[in-house]
Amino acid sequence: MGFDPKILSFFCHWCCYAAADSAGVARYQYPPNNRVIRVMCTGRIDPRFIIESFYVGADGVLVGG
């Protein structure tokens, strides 16, 4: 399939970001379409971030707490 989606992810420093880290250490394979933004807590995220993400051309937004 030719389409390569752009996915913007907001990850909490303490949960998903650490999970991503350990997934890397354990050499799990996962798709490389994510652009990760680390936030100190998922509570930091505002509706505005999500709208802005779509506005600048993300095809999907994933919030990981």
Next chain:
Amino acid sequence: MAEATKRILELVGIKLERFRIDWASAAEAPLFVKIVTDFTEAIKKLGPLGEAEGLERETLRLRLEAARELTSKSRFRAAFGNLARELKKVGDYSPEGISSRVEQKLVPLIKKELLESEVKNLLSQGPVSIEALLQKTGATQDDIVPILESLSKKGKVEKQGDVWQPKAKE
């Protein structure tokens, strides 16, 4: 937060599958991998933004711009904050409770502000007919006429025959 965002996306016309919020703890690397893989697959199926929605680039841009304006408006911020405070006070965090409160307090505001931004934006590009406005915003006649009327009351637009146009500054 998620509920309000979903409502905005819905009104913009973006499929809700494009936005997901999920949890994986630091120890759950396999779960994390699963979440990311699933989500990527889902987006791949949907295609680029706007394709599955059947929205043209231009329309999508117009609507997202309106949404962007909306989320930074103080009226929305205030309503959003008040809602959060109210939820805390009542202590009702069930999905249904949140959803019904968002529906009641936020959705009418979101609808109105989005439409207003879109109309203003379209008008700033030059004269438009009501039909074109209706088609581009996807709104109904009843929604759009009050906005045009209030804008013309403020002296910002004027009606000439069938088209509305920005009023020339004197």
